[in-house]
Amino acid sequence: MWRFWFRRDVVENSGEKSEITLDPEYMVKWDANDQLNPQNWPVSFKWWVTFQLGMLALAGSLGSSIITPADNIIAEYVGVSSEVAVLDVSLYLVGFVFGPIIWAPVSEIWGRRVSILPPVFCQALLAIGTARSTNAASVYCTRFFAGFFGSAPISNVIAALGDIWSRETRGVAVSLYAVAVNGGPAIGPVIGAAIILNPRLDWRWCSYILAIWVFVTFIMAYFFLPEMYPLVLLKRKAQTLRKERNDPRYFHPHEHIQLDVHSIVTKQLSRPMKMLFTEPIVTCIAIYASFVYGVMYLTLEVFPIVFQEIRGWNPLIGSLPFLALLIGVISSVGLNIWNQYRYNRIAKAANGQAVPEARLPPMAFGSVFFVIGAFWFAWTAEPPHHWILPCLAALFIGVGFNCIFQQCLNFLVDVYGIYAASSTAAVTFLRSIMAAGLPLAARPMIQALGVGPGVSIIGAVAAGLDELIEPLARWIQQSPIIPEYEGWTPLHQAIGHANEADGTANQRMVKALVRAGSEISTQDQHGRTALHLACDRDANGIIRFLLDHGADPSAMDHCHETPLHEACGKNLHTLFDADRDPSPRDMSLKVNPESAVRMLLEAGADPCVRNKNGFAVLHKAVAHDVANCMRLFLEFGADIALRDANGRTPFMLAALYGSHRCLQILLSAGSKVGDRDNDGCTALHLAALAGRESSARRLIKLGLYVSARDNRGNTPMRYAFQHGRGEVMRILEETRTRRVKRAMERMRSKRW
Structure with a gap:
């Protein structure tokens, strides 16, 4: 059953889609217990997918360290100094800086497979390129590009793990993923040392073995790894439904994302960078994660100096302390799994909502281990201290690093949902810069200061960064968290809560976020900008602030609705039911958006723009019975003759929804009473359909015929009868009877 979705998209005629009006009723969603939803896959299958993803991550991280034992051999071969030889690690990690800027947005547009498998294949080819290199330029260029593709x-x-695992179970899966990512730098030096000590092999085989490893992983994933990104799967589901049911109305918004070079450069590729510099949460996580990640790679240069040069061990024995790091990483998995069960209890108490701050305690625990391990290693690394002491210190560093690293990842996935790939890419960007730079500083630092003072500086900085955890927790508790599957930025979220009790505080936060650089025009998953949301919440102060700071009053969401549409009221189907007149509760839900509408119109909003269903703001104002807004729209040039997708004018909708004040305003503005829609229905047909008694009486007085027929020959009486509108039937029958009597009386008078 799965395989159909994993292979390819259904081929469609794109020209056909452009002519179809998007009806929200036909937007494709997951069905209950939909087996195509990755969250509903069998647990055994999820673990098989998780294993494949872990092996792919291990292939990327292994490439960073497997060649480090051959640094001196390569330096001698290509004729560079030992300091320059470290570039084989640093340039690989520089590739980690730039790669995620490409691969993360690609995954959010075309899916996880497309963003992972082709780059992994290229990584294997470049590993072979490194093995065949004969000079410094070719070695280091191929290493850079191997890192670029290996970062995917x-x-x-x-x-991808967030796509298939729920919040309640994701922690266990991410624990195993973290072992794979962190295990690469730990086992790479051991493998590389064993290769260079083999008299039958030379340094080139470090890259050959890496290429073989990556190719085997790629082949496995190519045949067995499914697509996991929900939006891509929903797009494929919509394509399949259109084909199977021969109904072009089925759609998913992900199909209608317009991509060109400009939008990719300005929106998709820049998203991780914007998040890094405008999202305080991402910034704090990136600073902390980048430092501890850099220290992990610093050990690739510090351990050989301590255990091979100072203690005199051979390369293979001198690489074994890296296994202490790996043991520490594995040991921390138990703590992370325990925290997952703790997190589940907290999330359950929060009615199933994500609670990112519950991810922070293990991070705090790991930070203590990390600092202790750094100082312990600094002052026991050199003789006469026993070799077991720095190895135990390395174990502490491994425990601390994995606790911090994994909880950072879980934290970001909880906060950013479908944009988790971009948020983690932003963190990967900064941490890779640190990981590329610190190894270059290892030898000069130790030569200038010695192992003790040099590594103590690392411990002191780690202790200082521990202080980031408490402010981060306070920020999360005070600032709303971005809900999954909405794609809200903190600016959206602050506006989204502006109609609650703390509205003033949220207004201050909106202003602070904008002044700090938050992008006003950023769209959420549905294409809504901050101004759309402010209009929906009737937050007039925020609307004025956003307009003053350059918000576009004519920006369209994915349904082509502008902020003016949002300002006209809440969801049409929530406030009005065609089967009844509005109840007192319906009326209580309405707001008076006149102030917001005036601000938007004065800022240049176009009152004639229509959404995907053909609704202009006049149509929506009628549907929500906001007569004052209608007067404003007419004052600013709205066209009373505009028709929606069904061919209905605002006047006809006023009859359908029983908006009596709107009927009067439209009549005064010159609306045509006798217009018909695409089905040939008059306003009286629609009033009879919806059971609008007052509208029916008014339309009859205006001269509409009770016996008028639509394209199928149905009269208003037929509509009223079919939908059980007894009172309207009585009105129509009385009118017909009176007119018959008058006609008969006229005939009698003429006869006499």
């Missing part, structure tokens, strides 16, 4: 699984696997 590092950046996107964690987001």
